């Protein structure tokens with residue numbers, strides 16, 4: 730086990746418009762630090778696919794590009810964060826999306842849900858998240874979203890313009906046929922970007938006022954963005970104890 734997988738990490742909140750690369754960067758953070766990515770979009774899509782009561786309430790809202798209600802999403806996140814694999818830390822991808830969700834998250838984290846109760850952070854209840862916002866030019870976002878393809882089997886993300894699969898429309902890892910997300914259609918994309926501006930930008934302002942916001946220029950090459958994000962995470966994470 731490397732030092733990075735021993736220390737308590739984050740929690741990390743990834744903010745940014747749809748298509749900014751949150752999912753891709755989250756997967757790299759998972760690989761380096763061995764903490765789970767908790768994507769509310771993925772959790773909701775899974776509920777829709779399984780026809781759960783939550784999925785049935787969320788489906789139409791998601792198809793329109795609107796946000797699912799705060800209560801429903803918060804309940805789903807609370808349940809997920811209490812699972813064992815989130816004890817050392819976790820990455821929230823797509824949450825919080827409203828100021829109300831951000832306030833709820835602060836309250837939830839104050840109770841100290843990390844495994845390492847010996848850590849000073851958990852004792853003081855200071856579980857302030859590391860908030861990273863990825864900014865990307867509007868026209869590039871549209872290109873990324875219309876070109877996005879996802880592997881339905883392993884979740885790997887491709888892009889027909891910038892990161893195509895080696896063999897046309899099939900996953901490099903498992904050969905599954907790549908799919909376009911229902912809400913990555915042109916009309917819905919417009920709505921999702923508008924929703925981001927209206928409801929999620931204020932979330933970044935909320936964190937900025939608390940001096941917790943770190944902004945990354947997501948227009949740069951993937952590896953550079955990753956490097957900057959890792960540096961920021963390590964700067965804020967609890968050191969490995971006893972070393």
Ligand code: AMP
Pocket residue numbers: 747769770771773790791792794795796797798799802822823824825826827830912921
């Ligand atoms: P995403 O995969 O993060 O782009 O999310 C896809 C869709 O799921 C969004 O357009 C919303 O309809 C819904 N969704 C995801 N996360 C949230 C959230 N934190 N609050 C409300 N709705 C959400």
